[in-house]
Amino acid sequence: MTWSYSGDPSKTAKDQVRFLIQDTVETDQLLSNEEIDFLNTQEGSTTKAAARGAEILAAQFARFCDEAVGAVRISFSQKFDHYTKLAKTLKRRSALNNICPFAGALSKAQKETERLNEDRVEPVFTRDKFDFHPRHEDDEHHDRGGQTP
DSSP: OOOOOOOTTTTTTTHHHHHHOOOOOOOOOOOOOHHHHHHHHHHHHHHHHHHHHHHHHHHHHSSSOOEEEEEEEHHHHHHHHHHHHHHHHHHHHHHHHHHOOOOOSSSSHHHHHHHTTTOOOOOOOOTTTTTHHHHHHHHHHHTTTTTOO
């Protein structure tokens, strides 16, 4: 298993994941290059891979108990909490990155295609929703209580 970090997250997807989970200290290695490459392949984006990596690290630290020897304390529960929260944050960020607004139609042809699409959800409001449009000439006469103008 190998470990490397260039210090420039823009160079490789592996370095981006390392930067996002802050696995950037060679003397305190958390995930191997091969593990990060696997996560990038499985997840399809560096943010999702980092979120999954944080979940894996949380699971790793969940295996250990907090320890105290004299005045020295090691709190694995804090590491578990940290990586659990980081995974949630990265998942949220990944979801927000996938949001893409839809204007409905950007050309007259697209607008007509959307209007004719039978699977389209009908809009709640339309431009002339409250405008009166008589269907027949005599409808206007009937809508005024039978009175002629």
